[in-house]
Amino acid sequence: MKEILLPRARPARWVAFGLQGLSVLMALLFTTLVLVTAGAPPLEAYRQVLEGAFGSLKRATDILVAWVPLMLVTSGLLLTFTAGLWNIGVEGQIVLGAIAVTGVMRALQETGLPAPLILILAVAAGMVGGAAWAGLVGLLKIYGGVHEIFGGLGLNFVATTLILWLIFGPWKRPGIGSMSGTEPFPERLWMPVFPGLRLSPWTLLLAFLSIVLVYVLLRNTYFGLRLKAIGRNMRAAHRLGVPTTRYLFLALLGCGAMAGLAGAVQVTAVYHRLIPPISSGYGYLGLLVAMLSNYQVLWSVPVAFFFAALNIGSIQLPITLKLDSTLSGVMQGALVLFVLLMQGARARWQPKWTAESDDDA
Amino acid sequence: MTPEWVFGLGGVLAAAAPLLIAVVGETFSERAGVVNLSVNGAMLLAAMAGFAVAVRTGSLELGFLAGVAIGALMALIVAFASLTLRQSQVAVGLVLALLGRDLAYFLGNPFMGVPGPRVGTIPIPFLKDLPLVGPLLFQQSPVVYVALVTVVLAWLWIFQTRPGLALRCVGERPPAAFARGVPVTRVRYVYAVLGGALVGFAGAAYTLDLKGGWQGPISGIDGIGWIVLAITIFGGWHPVRGALGALLFALLQWLSLVLQPQLPGIPSQVLNVAPFPLMIFALLLTNLGNTEWVQTVLSRLPESGRRLVIRLLRALQVSPPAALGMAFEEE
Numbered sequence: 275m276k277e278i279l280l281p282r283a284r285p286a287r288w289v290a291f292g293l294q295g296l297s298v299l300m301a302l303l304f305t306t307l308v309l310v311t312a313g314a315p316p317l318e319a320y321r322q323v324l325e326g327a328f329g330s331l332k333r334a335t336d337i338l339v340a341w342v343p344l345m346l347v348t349s350g351l352l353l354t355f356t357a358g359l360w361n362i363g364v365e366g367q368i369v370l371g372a373i374a375v376t377g378v379m380r381a382l383q384e385t386g387l388p389a390p391l392i393l394i395l396a397v398a399a400g401m402v403g404g405a406a407w408a409g410l411v412g413l414l415k416i417y418g419g420v421h422e423i424f425g426g427l428g429l430n431f432v433a434t435t436l437i438l439w440l441i442f443g444p445w446k447r448p449g450i451g452s453m454s455g456t457e458p459f460p461e462r463l464w465m466p467v468f469p470g471l472r473l474s475p476w477t478l479l480l481a482f483l484s485i486v487l488v489y490v491l492l493r494n495t496y497f498g499l500r501l502k503a504i505g506r507n508m509r510a511a512h513r514l515g516v517p518t519t520r521y522l523f524l525a526l527l528g529c530g531a532m533a534g535l536a537g538a539v540q541v542t543a544v545y546h547r548l549i550p551p552i553s554s555g556y557g558y559l560g561l562l563v564a565m566l567s568n569y570q571v572l573w574s575v576p577v578a579f580f581f582a583a584l585n586i587g588s589i590q591l592p593i594t595l596k597l598d599s600t601l602s603g604v605m606q607g608a609l610v611l612f613v614l615l616m617q618g619a620r621a622r623w624q625p626k627w628t629a630e631s632d633d634d635a
Numbered sequence: 636m637t638p639e640w641v642f643g644l645g646g647v648l649a650a651a652a653p654l655l656i657a658v659v660g661e662t663f664s665e666r667a668g669v670v671n672l673s674v675n676g677a678m679l680l681a682a683m684a685g686f687a688v689a690v691r692t693g694s695l696e697l698g699f700l701a702g703v704a705i706g707a708l709m710a711l712i713v714a715f716a717s718l719t720l721r722q723s724q725v726a727v728g729l730v731l732a733l734l735g736r737d738l739a740y741f742l743g744n745p746f747m748g749v750p751g752p753r754v755g756t757i758p759i760p761f762l763k764d765l766p767l768v769g770p771l772l773f774q775q776s777p778v779v780y781v782a783l784v785t786v787v788l789a790w791l792w793i794f795q796t797r798p799g800l801a802l803r804c805v806g807e808r809p810p811a812a813f814a815r816g817v818p819v820t821r822v823r824y825v826y827a828v829l830g831g832a833l834v835g836f837a838g839a840a841y842t843l844d845l846k847g848g849w850q851g852p853i854s855g856i857d858g859i860g861w862i863v864l865a866i867t868i869f870g871g872w873h874p875v876r877g878a879l880g881a882l883l884f885a886l887l888q889w890l891s892l893v894l895q896p897q898l899p900g901i902p903s904q905v906l907n908v909a910p911f912p913l914m915i916f917a918l919l920l921t922n923l924g925n926t927e928w929v930q931t932v933l934s935r936l937p938e939s940g941r942r943l944v945i946r947l948l949r950a951l952q953v954s955p956p957a958a959l960g961m962a963f964e965e966e
Binding site: 308311312313360362414417418419420423424425427428429431432434435438439442443558561562565596597598600601603604607608610611614615617618619621622 | 716721722725726729731737740868901905923926928
């Protein structure tokens with residue numbers, strides 16, 4: 275065994291791919307064990323997930339409906355990850371974006387302004403809302419000494435409190451407030467969709483723009499270079515004259531704006547109202563996507579698509595197999611866990627190989 | 636005879652008991668230098684699995700054992716990934732926090748709302764009849780007794796014994812500990828797994844005692860794990876101070892229930908969630924004294940008031956184990 279794991283010469287590329295494939299297999303094995311424990315037929319469950327995701331054109335485009343906000347969140351998170359920040363508050367930033375959008379739409383829907391103008395203003399407000407919430411994480415970290423993980427978690431809880439208060443209080447439906455959310459917006463304020471589908475070309479465009487923006491920012495600008503310097507070694511970057519505080523804030527504001535945009539997409543193009551779980555957990559899922567794609571924008575595109583497909587594919591499970599739809603979360607989590615463990619094993623037992631792969635990155 | 640508020644406080648203590656145990660667990664782990672961020676997922680999974688095992692076997696002991704095993708296993712994964720495989724503790728802990736939660740909801744689906752065994756109250760003879768203290772401390776569930784004993788034992792162990800000294804040294808200055816012959820990595824493994832076991836026990840205590848059953852996403856357990864991590868910091872990695880933090884959180888939760896009839900303007904859903912952000916923002920108090928702008932503001936205050944504020948901030952101030960979350964290579 276040792277000889278295989280510790281090759282002296284440059285190992286073939288297939289070793290890397292093989293190990294990657296091995297971690298996928300282990301994740302699949304783990305999920306299968308979980309399914310067997312739950313007393314479910316594993317093969318049938320996998321078939322249902324595939325069927326649920328790709329069974330029809332409508333379902334396949336539903337994957338893109340989920341992919342858009344997930345991709346927006348992930349792109350934003352790549353900014354904060356590059357700066358070495360764990361922006362767990364991203365979940366609350368989506369929520370605040372959604373709240374800001376809903377607030378603006380409620381204020382303007384009776385005014386007779388043209389619908390596209392209202393939508394544009396609302397989406398802009400969503401970005402501001404998300405960015406402001408992310409800015410609070412920065413304030414707590416820099417002026418309060420609260421680590422961004424805990425500041426973010428606290429603000430996530432506040433965001434949950436806020437959205438519940440709005441839905442059950444000032445923004446409740448005529449009659450009594452309920453978990454089903456606020457009164458739906460009139461159809462003219464829905465983001466236009468492809469005929470017969472739930473997918474909007476405009477939100478798709480936003481997702482593509484976010485990918486390009488983050489790719490260019492991180493790869494071709496001084497901003498990206500400095501952000502990387504801060505992420506690698508904040509103190510050294512500071513000594514070399516990088517204004518670290520400003521860059522940390524900028525990374526957070528950028529991520530918050532994109533998370534807010536995701537919230538805006540959820541309100542204007544998916545649910546057409548504000549509901550308590552408006553974020554759909556895309557914040558936490560985005561963190562997983564970023565980790566699994568090794569913090570690379572281009573890799574995160576297919577990874578986010580795959581995760582979105584698992585989410586859509588699992589929606590029907592409670593009906594078809596009486597299984598909880600959190601199966602998708604189990605698969606996603608297991609995948610990231612085993613890939614992380616395999617990466618570690620490779621770094622630990624193949625030191626030479628990793629040193630070379632670090633140069634590539 | 637016994638005033639009403641004593642029973643109220645007794646309820647607060649009961650609600651705080653699993654928190655006390657989990658906070659002590661995380662304190663052990665972080666004292667050794669391992670941040671186990673998986674607590675929220677571990678507690679949920681332990682709560683679900685503990686209840687499921689207890690329902691299937693009819694044995695509460697086996698239920699708690701299952702919870703302990705799951706907590707220990709998840710801590711072992713974090714320790715292995717970070718100590719042996721040198722992966723980021725934050726990354727692995729976070730993934731496990733999310734995975735544990737989804738696993739709990741997925742596997743726990745058939746056990747939602749199912750009736751099952753429950754620990755219940757076991758008054759301690761003689762002591763239970765003491766005025767005030769009796770109903771408060773000695774007419775409780777065994778989980779409360781375990782929690783109180785755990786806090787005291789943890790304090791004794793960490794601050795009054797030689798192995799406790801070694802533990803603190805491992806978290807503060809691992810090279811010095813290693814030079815003195817302390818097997819740093821092994822100590823970290825042991826306390827991380829011990830801490831995880833306590834967290835798992837606490838998780839099982841929610842379904843087997845406090846909440847009495849598994850309700851899936853509305854069990855009211857989700858989020859508690861994050862509060863445990865916050866209280867561990869708030870408590871300055873000291874079991875007794877951490878216990879006070881846990882009691883403070885349970886008190887806030889109790890108040891949010893008691894105040895509901897008094898505050899009809901605020902929806903109950905909001906009051907239920909409110910203690911969570913409040914507890915996390917309590918972390919602000921532990922660090923304000925260190926920040927530059929507070930120092931500046933303080934220097935402008937009149938002498939008499941300044942002294943009081945400074946003393947207050949000092950009392951709340953905490954500093955983490957110096958080697959918290961850092962890798963150490965034994966050579």
